[in-house]
Amino acid sequence: MPVPLFDTRTPVEPLLPAIEAKVGEVIRASRFILGPELEAFERELADYLGTQHAIGVGNGTDAITLVLRALGVGPGDEVVVPSFTFYASAEAIPPTGARPVFCDVDPETFCVTSETVRAALTPRTKAVMVVHLFGNVAPVAEIEALGVPVLEDAAQSAGSTTPDGRPGALGSAATFSFFPSKNLGCFGDGGAITTSDGAIADRARMLRFHGSRDKETFELVGHNSRLDELQAGLLRIMLPHLDLWCDGRRAAAAAYEEAGLGEIAALPVPFPGTRPAWHLYVVRHPEADELAAALKEAEVGSKAYYRVPTHRQPAMRPYAEGVELPATDELARTHLAIPMSPVLSREQAAEVTEAARAVSANRMR
Numbered sequence: 477m478p479v480p481l482f483d484t485r486t487p488v489e490p491l492l493p494a495i496e497a498k499v500g501e502v503i504r505a506s507r508f509i510l511g512p513e514l515e516a517f518e519r520e521l522a523d524y525l526g527t528q529h530a531i532g533v534g535n536g537t538d539a540i541t542l543v544l545r546a547l548g549v550g551p552g553d554e555v556v557v558p559s560f561t562f563y564a565s566a567e568a569i570p571p572t573g574a575r576p577v578f579c580d581v582d583p584e585t586f587c588v589t590s591e592t593v594r595a596a597l598t599p600r601t602k603a604v605m606v607v608h609l610f611g612n613v614a615p616v617a618e619i620e621a622l623g624v625p626v627l628e629d630a631a632q633s634a635g636s637t638t639p640d641g642r643p644g645a646l647g648s649a650a651t652f653s654f655f656p657s658k659n660l661g662c663f664g665d666g667g668a669i670t671t672s673d674g675a676i677a678d679r680a681r682m683l684r685f686h687g688s689r690d691k692e693t694f695e696l697v698g699h700n701s702r703l704d705e706l707q708a709g710l711l712r713i714m715l716p717h718l719d720l721w722c723d724g725r726r727a728a729a730a731a732y733e734e735a736g737l738g739e740i741a742a743l744p745v746p747f748p749g750t751r752p753a754w755h756l757y758v759v760r761h762p763e764a765d766e767l768a769a770a771l772k773e774a775e776v777g778s779k780a781y782y783r784v785p786t787h788r789q790p791a792m793r794p795y796a797e798g799v800e801l802p803a804t805d806e807l808a809r810t811h812l813a814i815p816m817s818p819v820l821s822r823e824q825a826a827e828v829t830e831a832a833r834a835v836s837a838n839r840m841r
């Protein structure tokens with residue numbers, strides 16, 4: 477049986493009657509922007525994460541630009557960011573007027589550490605963006621101890637947990653994406669900013685609404701970027717199921733381990749103490765493209781998400797001169813995402829593992 481890379485449909489199927497009813501409800505209420513569904517979702521998301529505030533915006537990329545501006549980042553400032561992430565993490569920085577400064581990551585966890593961040597700090601560093609990549613959770617407290625505000629890009633880590641709280645509640649502020657394939661996805665584009673700092677929340681709320689509180693006085697040159705009522709209403713139906721879906725992701729990861737996948741490829745390593753809700757299940761193999769070909773032969777989905785890391789992308793050339801990131805380059809070459817979803821079964825995990833056995837057992841150490 478083919479095994480798809482992800483399955484966004486099966487988990488939401490039991491919720492379809494509630495989803496369809498909500499669509500009708502919102503349309504009949506005729507409030508589509510900045511209404512009661514968004515207000516309720518913001519409260520529910522903040523409560524789930526353990527933050528004081530959540531602010532719904534148009535997508536995860538806007539969330540980063542807006543929150544950096546709300547943190548006071550602007551021209552002349554630098555923001556440290558990993559290169560091994562989705563391009564948007566860095567792309568969202570230049571619109572604030574600041575420069576992205578790329579740092580390396582830990583090769584086993586895919587996340588930045590206080591050591592990799594320290595190497596990129598300068599007197600102009602205004603903030604550090606940690607990316608909780610693939611659902612793993614970067615060590616926010618250790619990085620904050622370096623004396624810089626930490627912004628969490630939590631786009632891929634909704635539902636992960638740590639002893640200090642959930643991603644989204646660990647730094648000065650955080651951002652989420654509700655892109656449909658995310659752990660908590662909507663049915664289009666969507667995003668959120670979370671923080672427990674009232675001043676940051678206040679500025680972020682204005683920035684998403686043309687820099688205004690009331691559409692009469694415009695205090696800032698802002699943006700037009702809101703999570704709409706339909707998406708907010710539908711996210712309210714899905715949020716109560718997030719933890720269960722994340723348990724399913726963790727069970728799938730355990731099934732890969734039980735099936736012996738670790739004998740063939742290096743498995744993702746949770747940051748110590750954390751319980752990642754694997755958004756993507758990314759293994760490492762010295763011949764990652766051969767592994768992908770073997771999986772394709774068996775109709776198993778796989779994808780190398782970041783073969784060209786962000787600092788090597790053409791648009792990032794102005795910010796990448798002289799940047800050397802050995803762990804990032806190695807990961808870019810060796811990583812491969814294999815099937816992961818809340819409903820990936822033990823049988824499917826075993827099938828993927830058997831298909832992977834076709835490549836040499838010359839795994840990474």
Ligand SMILES: Cc1ncc(COP(=O)(O)O)c(C=O)c1O
Nearest residue numbers: 535536537562564565631653655
């Ligand atoms: C790590 C990371 N940051 C930022 C984003 C941007 O989110 P969006 O696509 O909602 O703009 C994404 C996802 O697409 C992401 O994976």
